[in-house]
Amino acid sequence: MLKRRQFLKMSSAAITGSLLAFPATASTASLFKEKRYRILALVFDDYETLDLHGPIEMLGHMPDVEIKLVGPTEFVKSYQGPRVVTDTLMDRHYDCDLLLIPGGLGTRKLVDDKQLIHWLTIQLTRSKKIFSICTGSALLAKTSSLDGIKATTNKMAYQWVTSLADEVHWQPKARWVDDGKFLTSSGVSAGTDAALYWAKQLHGEVEARRIETLTEYRWVDDSNSDPYAIFTE
């Protein structure tokens, strides 16, 4: 197993190393079934567990949805320890309806990973909507795609994330922000609330409330309700 993983890491590295020359024309037929709402979630070592699985829980209860994980290696380890299996490697790009970008300690290194940022820059053009959770917005910021956009991020890491891109209209008080193509949420559990907001946008409030009840959740349904807001004045 280890050998296979090492091989995959090498091949993945070799492939991402050649990303600049890689055309963004890969078919998604083999990744998603027909007529599904296609959610592609980026994973990387030291991603924050709830950043990813909170939104997956809520979005995964929507009708006709399919969720796939993409990452640099076959297995990816969360900050908390447990590992997920990627459904595809970052050797190509995919058409999807929603690109999910979690945060976590791993983003501290990845903001300087030119190959990752390049892959992401192309993948953004193949994604109808982009949803970042926590410091996932730091990766988006490094692609310059948030320039001129209202966005938010983890309030515990606010100074670091906002220092990465001056042209972003960073919001110091917001559970989440939906501006055009980008839905950005505050830290960790805020992503779960933002996911229900997105389910509401797609299927209406009745469906969002059905999922809230099904999961016995207490949805913070007001994006302006942010007890962790940064007060800059």
Add this chain to the structure above:
Amino acid sequence: MLKRRQFLKMSSAAITGSLLAFPATASTASLFKEKRYRILALVFDDYETLDLHGPIEMLGHMPDVEIKLVGPTEFVKSYQGPRVVTDTLMDRHYDCDLLLIPGGLGTRKLVDDKQLIHWLTIQLTRSKKIFSICTGSALLAKTSSLDGIKATTNKMAYQWVTSLADEVHWQPKARWVDDGKFLTSSGVSAGTDAALYWAKQLHGEVEARRIETLTEYRWVDDSNSDPYAIFTE
């Protein structure tokens, strides 16, 4: 890969098939590091994503903690689709400080899986504390270990779960219940609140609030606060 998985499924099945003859004396040295708070989480196909990852998020931020996944096969698929990698198979038992048992659609079949229930019955004797989330309590109920114990479960599946064991003191109104060796939570997201409660029991309220803030969570810290309570009268 498929071949390897099929092999693992077969070998796992073969091994669990011989559980009755398997002595519960396996060393945990190879699974957990020394001097850690050892959390072993059971996973199975169609487990509910947040049942597992909500508690892992909160408990994973406690000091000196290690979290390992145990399941019937190398890869286990959540109800929402994404897969996790098990750290060990159910071919033996492990000493642990906390056994985590998520729920989900998969439990509907597993309550009739004699090999799983037998493995669990032995594993309970090797676990200092048992923490079930949602319909994970259905699996516990089938081991008879909850007989005479106060416990709760998913309120959406209350009738089914409570029908599995008459001797359990089922609580129709509770976010979670802590009775002796067993901490049982209500549906899905209630497990995240119960996990913070357990962090508080182990490390005090300051540590629990630190984790709540770190994850920008809104902890329902009152076990009696249950908007999904069943009113039997």
